[in-house]
Amino acid sequence: MRKRKNIINAEEIIGSLDISMLLSGVKGARLKDPEKENRFVKSYSLLIDFVKTVNVYNAKTFTAIAHMVYGWMPTMLEFYEFENDADYQILGEKIRLGNLGVPDFEYLKKHINNSVVGASKFCHFINPDKYAIWDSRVSTYIFKNKAYGLVNNTHNYMCYNEKLNELKNENLDELKEVLRGKINLSGNETNLRILELSLFIASSQ
DSSP states (O other): OOOOOOOOOHHHHHHHHHHHHHHHHHHTTTSOHHHHHHHHHHHHHHHHHHTTOOOSSSSSHHHHHHHHHHHHHHHHHHHHOOOOOOOHHHHHHHHHTTOOOOHHHHHHHBBTOOOOOOOOHHHHHHHHOOOOOOHHHHHHHHHOOOOOHHHOHHHHHHHHHHHHHHHTSSSSSSHHHHTTTTTTOOOOOOOHHHHHHHHHHTTOO
């Protein structure tokens, strides 16, 4: 008899995330290389400050931001230019205003390594208040499963981003304090970044 595959209900699992779960995860985290994590946090802060200075979106700025984001990631970038030059400004403004829909995100993803992770980080650096970073460590921690299909999945990212945008309005003071016991926060992290960073650090167990 063939074994029945475990079916993962992504929406249900993501919907169950709460602050107490994040607190427990961060408290139990054991970082293998705290200094490395601190370097990531410091460089993140500098990159966020730089992207804030960008106010025109075109092939040059999109390519530069995409390569910058991938320089912060352990993956080589293949950036495919948009078919229509006007799309850079249109898409950039939608990200900046937090109005990026699923078709827009899919369009962006297609041009950035066809990667949900890459697209999420690109969006986050332009608008860190609205778009959470998504990566394989966060996905694996949430789903307890390393399947690439769970990571490179726009629907899963959208559910995750919606959930974290709900949680960001809760009191995160204790979570921030616990995080400071693990890594050196720069102080310019948005609540959305605090939540995502908590999941990332909690995955170090």
